[in-house]
Amino acid sequence: MPSKWNYLYTIVIALAVIFTAFTAHGLFRRQTFRERVVNVQRGDNAATIGIRLQKAGIVKSARSFRLLAKLRRADRHLKPGTYIFGGYTNLWDTVSRLQNGLSEHIRLTFPEGLSMYRSLNIIAASGLADFDSLSAAATDTSLVRRLTGMPLKSLEGFLYPETYIFPVPCPSDSILAIMCNEFFRKLSYSGVNITEIPDFYNKLILASIVEKEAGNDAERGIIAGVFARRLRIGMALQSCPTVDYILERRGIKREVLTIADTRIPSPYNTYQHPGLPPTPISNPRVESIQAAIDPQDKGYLYFFADRRGNNVFSGSYEEHQRLQRQMKS
Numbered sequence: 001m002p003s004k005w006n007y008l009y010t011i012v013i014a015l016a017v018i019f020t021a022f023t024a025h026g027l028f029r030r031q032t033f034r035e036r037v038v039n040v041q042r043g044d045n046a047a048t049i050g051i052r053l054q055k056a057g058i059v060k061s062a063r064s065f066r067l068l069a070k071l072r073r074a075d076r077h078l079k080p081g082t083y084i085f086g087g088y089t090n091l092w093d094t095v096s097r098l099q100n101g102l103s104e105h106i107r108l109t110f111p112e113g114l115s116m117y118r119s120l121n122i123i124a125a126s127g128l129a130d131f132d133s134l135s136a137a138a139t140d141t142s143l144v145r146r147l148t149g150m151p152l153k154s155l156e157g158f159l160y161p162e163t164y165i166f167p168v169p170c171p172s173d174s175i176l177a178i179m180c181n182e183f184f185r186k187l188s189y190s191g192v193n194i195t196e197i198p199d200f201y202n203k204l205i206l207a208s209i210v211e212k213e214a215g216n217d218a219e220r221g222i223i224a225g226v227f228a229r230r231l232r233i234g235m236a237l238q239s240c241p242t243v244d245y246i247l248e249r250r251g252i253k254r255e256v257l258t259i260a261d262t263r264i265p266s267p268y269n270t271y272q273h274p275g276l277p278p279t280p281i282s283n284p285r286v287e288s289i290q291a292a293i294d295p296q297d298k299g300y301l302y303f304f305a306d307r308r309g310n311n312v313f314s315g316s317y318e319e320h321q322r323l324q325r326q327m328k329s
Contacts, residue, residue, distance in 0.1 A: 034057070035086035035106050035108065035126060036056045036084070036106075036125075036127050037082060037083070037106055037126055037168060038052055038053060038056055038058065038083050038084075038085055038127060039082050039083075040052075040080045040081055040082075040083060041080055043080075044078070046065065046066045046069040046070065046074075046078060047062070047066050049065070049098065050062030050065035050066045050069075053065060053085065056085070058085040058086060058094060065094065065095065068092070069098075072095060072099075074095055074099040077099055078098040079100075082168050083097060083098065084106040085097065105166060105167055106128055106165070106166050106168055107163060107165050107166075108128070108163070108166065109162075109163040110122060110160075110179075110283070112161035112211060112282075112283070112285045112288075113161070113211045113212050113283070113284065114161065114283055115156070115245060115282050115283070116138060116157075116283065120135055120138065123175060128166060128169075128170060129170070129171070129172045133172045134175070136172070137172040137173045137176055138155045138159075138176055139153060139154045139155075140173075141153060143173055143176070147177055147181075148180065155180060156280045156281075157207075157208050157280030157282070157284065158183045159179040159180065160179055160186055161283050161285060162179075162182055162186075164179065166178065186286045190290065192286070192293065197293060204284070204289060205276045205279065205281075206228070206276060206292040207280070207284040207288040207289040207291065207292035207293075208280035208281045208282040208283070209227065209241060209242065209282075210224050210227070210288045210291055210292055211282050211283075211288040212239075212241035212244075212282055213239060213241060213311070214288065214311075215311050216309070216310060219311055220291035221295060221296035222298055222300065222311075222313060224291040224292045224295035225295040225296040226300045226301060226302070226303055227295075228295040229299075229300070230301065231276070234274055235274070235301070236271060236273070237270035237274075237275075237276070238270055238271050239270045241281060241282070242269060242270040242277050242281055243257055243262060243269055244281075245268050245277075245281040245282075246264055246268050246269060268281065299315050300313040300314060300315055301315060301317075302314045302316075302317060302320035303320075304323075304324060306327060
């Protein structure tokens with residue numbers, strides 16, 4: 001009998017050790033989360049805050065957050081305020097942050113080639129500002145003129161792709177001003193003086209298309225040259241990203257456009273309308289802007305994407321079709 005009880009005791013101890021190890025792993029294991037702004041109101045308890053953090057993707061379990069806060073006797077001392085959660089952190093740090101009331105800035109990254117719509121959605125998803133207020137500010141013609149110096153309808157193309165550290169709280173117009181100022185700072189640093197380029201806005205529109213079409217940096221100037229040549233001879237640009245721009249607002253994402261897509265009646269549809277679309281379709285890097293300002297004319301009129309993330313160029317439609325057939329064979 002004693003040996004039986006010893007065996008059971010050993011099992012219980014082993015299970016307790018395993019449980020403790022897993023619990024500690026969950027408490028202290030650091031993971032990378034996208035940063036989010038979370039508002040904690042006066043009177044919110046640990047259960048309410050835990051649910052809010054779980055919905056924001058900051059903690060995996062609201063219950064675990066509540067239990068840890070209670071074990072640490074912090075559940076009655078979680079301070080109200082505006083917090084930034086995420087980054088490289090764990091559950092223990094999250095409770096500590098609320099207990100100490102520490103939070104000041106949020107880091108957001110905007111990849112190159114995002115439309116204004118997607119950029120504003122990144123900000124809105126972070127909780128820093130809501131989408132409607134951001135959209136209203138980004139299309140406020142007086143603010144747009146103040147930030148760009150141009151009589152434009154929106155900031156499309158001017159929200160430079162970069163990693164930003166925003167103060168919290170930060171009004172919508174200030175967020176956009178920070179991104180727009182970075183756009184002009186990058187241009188100035190690269191030696192681009194927009195006052196010396198009479199048709200700069202058209203160059204920016206072209207750059208936004210180049211940004212979406214280029215498979216690598218070396219292609220930017222060549223693709224800009226293809227489109228510049230098409231514009232000169234009155235040929236439609238027939239750029240798929242301009243149609244993707246239309247579909248994006250409809251919640252549609254395609255690997256390959258359909259024939260029906262290319263027939264959508266819109267001034268942004270460069271299959272249907274010769275010339276440039278009315279605004280940029282993305283926020284390009286300075287390299288794409290430089291390519292649009294100084295395109296490389298190699299005599300090409302056509303190109304298509306290969307299977308390795310590059311483009312294949314040709315000077316005639318016949319050569320274009322032949323190269324496509326070779327790629328498929």
